[in-house]
């Protein structure tokens with residue numbers, strides 16, 4: 001069995017927090033440049049040019065691409081052939097603390113949703129863990145999640161009879177209601193199936209996919225294309241000021257569900273769709 005070095009986990013999480021905030025993903029930048037080609041609205045084009053300039057400055061000067069440097073969402077995949085001596089969750093939180101301090105990233109976590117007292121170090125991270133049978137690796141994805149886009153997300157339990165049209169209507173409703181709040185052009189993650197909480201997690205996981213991939217499930221792949229067209233036809237446009245490009249892409253992840261349920265979740269990432277990963 002391989003023993004995991006928890007000091008390394010802390011170091012790597014700190015690095016990923018910083019790099020996710022400073023360096024836009026190549027796939028995201030590629031999609032923003034494609035959007036600039038497609039956009040017809042002069043205001044929309046100008047916004048996309050400014051986003052490209054902003055992301056370039058952030059990378060060159062090593063500063064955050066947005067003032068909202070997010071709550072630290074961490075996806076942890078642990079192989080069953082890995083031995084962990086100690087508290088891996090504390091090691092991750094120590095990394096978040098270190099990264100947000102050393103990278104001059106805004107601390108955006110409050111202790112309780114009602115008393116709103118800032119924890120002052122951006123912890124605790126939101127950590128999702130999966131076991132991987134037979135593997136001796138640990139994969140860590142750090143995804144700083146901004147409040148503006150997260151607030152426009154939701155979960156709804158539809159009746160199965162609502163079908164694919166019900167799903168599409170719900171998502172379009174969410175995009176229109178969100179308008180410019182999630183800082184479009186956005187990445188739309190859709191979770192279909194499972195239960196109430198599983199659907200939300202599926203939608204969040206969908207946001208971790210490479211923006212250029214396609215769902216291997218033909219039903220989901222078709223829905224991704226159809227939703228992208230419908231969302232871009234809403235006319236919301238870059239930053240909600242009108243235009244052809246409202247979403248950069250749509251990702252649909254699904255899971256089996258109860259015969260009486262059709263859970264649907266929408267989780268939105270803004271144009272600063274941030275996530276970086278490491279395999280240890």
Ligand code: SF4
Pocket residue numbers: 066067068069145146147148149181182183270271272
């Ligand atoms: S939604 Fe994204 S771009 Fe807009 S303020 Fe939040 S993190 Fe920044």
